Amino acid sequence: MQITSTGKIVAVVLALLMLIVVAYFGITATSRAAKTPLNLSIFPADATVTIDGDAVQDGTHYLEPGTYLIEAKKEGFNNYSKTLTLEGSERTVAIILTPNSEEALEYGRENEEEYRKVQAQGEIAAMEMGRIFNEKNPIAKHLPYKTFFYSVGYRMDQSDPSGNSIIIEIDAPEGYRQAAIYRIRQLGYDPTDFTINFRNYENPFPL
Amino acid sequence: MKKRLFITSFALLVILFAGLGVNYLLSFHKVTFALKNDTNEITVFDSSDKEIKRLSSDGNILLQSGNYYVVPKGENLASDKIPFSVEKSDLTVVVAPARTKEYLTNKLKEEIGAIKTAVAEKYPTLINNYTLAQGALYEQGEWFGGLLKPKVADIRQQKDPYRIVLHKKDGKWEVIRRPEYVLTSSRYEEVPVEVLREINLIVGEPGN
Numbered sequence: 001m002q003i004t005s006t007g008k009i010v011a012v013v014l015a016l017l018m019l020i021v022v023a024y025f026g027i028t029a030t031s032r033a034a035k036t037p038l039n040l041s042i043f044p045a046d047a048t049v050t051i052d053g054d055a056v057q058d059g060t061h062y063l064e065p066g067t068y069l070i071e072a073k074k075e076g077f078n079n080y081s082k083t084l085t086l087e088g089s090e091r092t093v094a095i096i097l098t099p100n101s102e103e104a105l106e107y108g109r110e111n112e113e114e115y116r117k118v119q120a121q122g123e124i125a126a127m128e129m130g131r132i133f134n135e136k137n138p139i140a141k142h143l144p145y146k147t148f149f150y151s152v153g154y155r156m157d158q159s160d161p162s163g164n165s166i167i168i169e170i171d172a173p174e175g176y177r178q179a180a181i182y183r184i185r186q187l188g189y190d191p192t193d194f195t196i197n198f199r200n201y202e203n204p205f206p207l
Numbered sequence: 208m209k210k211r212l213f214i215t216s217f218a219l220l221v222i223l224f225a226g227l228g229v230n231y232l233l234s235f236h237k238v239t240f241a242l243k244n245d246t247n248e249i250t251v252f253d254s255s256d257k258e259i260k261r262l263s264s265d266g267n268i269l270l271q272s273g274n275y276y277v278v279p280k281g282e283n284l285a286s287d288k289i290p291f292s293v294e295k296s297d298l299t300v301v302v303a304p305a306r307t308k309e310y311l312t313n314k315l316k317e318e319i320g321a322i323k324t325a326v327a328e329k330y331p332t333l334i335n336n337y338t339l340a341q342g343a344l345y346e347q348g349e350w351f352g353g354l355l356k357p358k359v360a361d362i363r364q365q366k367d368p369y370r371i372v373l374h375k376k377d378g379k380w381e382v383i384r385r386p387e388y389v390l391t392s393s394r395y396e397e398v399p400v401e402v403l404r405e406i407n408l409i410v411g412e413p414g415n
Binding site: 039173174175176177178181190191192193194195196198204205206207 | 244272330333365366367368385386387388389390391392393394400403404407
């Protein structure tokens with residue numbers, strides 16, 4: 001079989017194209033390795049969005065695990081600010097700026113479809129947050145637990161910016177606090193691993 | 208034509224086996240063992256309890272990814288299994304076994320006077336309302352945990368015990384933070400979590 005010079009050129013071009021494609025995917029895969037995808041949606045689409053001060057567009061961004069400050073603003077709308085902790089699993093953030101002017105309200109009315117798309121992303125974000133919360137706090141599905149003598153519940157730990165930490169709340173009179181702690185063990189958890197707050201309790205021992 | 212096909216197939220097989228060989232070699236990771244607390248010897252086992260190697264001093268061995276455990280040996284040292292996992296990189300395993308229960312129990316007899324004095328000095332008035340009970344030493348004997356049981360005149364009076372933890376530093380016992388119903392790792396950051404777990408497992412008698 002004889003290969004013509006045109007055939008050779010085509011073969012070389014194809015080989016080069018293949019090399020470029022492989023290199024592109026290789027570089028992309030390397031640059032995204034150990035990074036977490038963050039899907040960002042914003043309404044209005046032309047609002048200014050920053051992540052830790054760097055301007056970004058809506059779409060998917062690949063970030064190192066860590067805590068980030070996401071801010072968004074547009075004239076006529078209220079500013080938005082949220083601290084987000086990325087820990088490895090894909091996250092979605094849907095930013096809907098609330099209007100504070102007649103022009104902004106009018107913009108909302110005229111762009112209802114765009115608004116609905118971002119709102120749908122918001123529902124995905126809420127589901128993701130729920131899944132992460134349940135993974136991090138499996139005890140939460142057993143709470144609150146109430147008996148005649150004591151109750152064990154939980155509240156969100158506001159000191160954790162990720163919003164995924166809880167504080168166990170025990171409401172029990174003197175003499176039944178150990179029973180409440182024992183209940184946590186019965187549920188299959190070690191109370192050592194939680195932050196526990198006893199209601200109506202004053203520690204008699206000074207700091 | 209047949210010769211060319213044979214050479215090509217042979218070359219592909221060589222590349223395949225070379226790749227498999229490189230992959231096999233890369234699956235091994237250097238695991239360094241640092242022997243602490245008078246550990247004389249360690250034996251490394253894999254997850255199927257097969258002995259892999261014995262070391263009588265700090266050293267390293269090559270292990271594939273997986274779960275392993277170490278059994279330490281030494282005078283008055285607990286020979287509890289110390290598990291570790293090899294994943295995608297080299298690893299250092301610090302073997303710092305606790306003392307045996309028997310050793311710690313005997314040591315407590317020597318230390319309990321100083322421990323009670325330290326608690327009384329910290330809480331000179333409050334301590335009259337509590338009894339220090341069910342205490343134990345942990346790790347190398349430098350941690351103490353116990354229950355502070357409320358003294359109640361009427362047995363029907365329901366009271367929960369507090370848990371207290373002390374640490375011996377420079378030959379002196381000190382109360383760590385303040386006693387609580389339950390010791391949590393978030394509040395007692397400076398105390399090894401295994402020590403906290405053990406102290407939390409001390410069960411107070413109901414009504415005391």
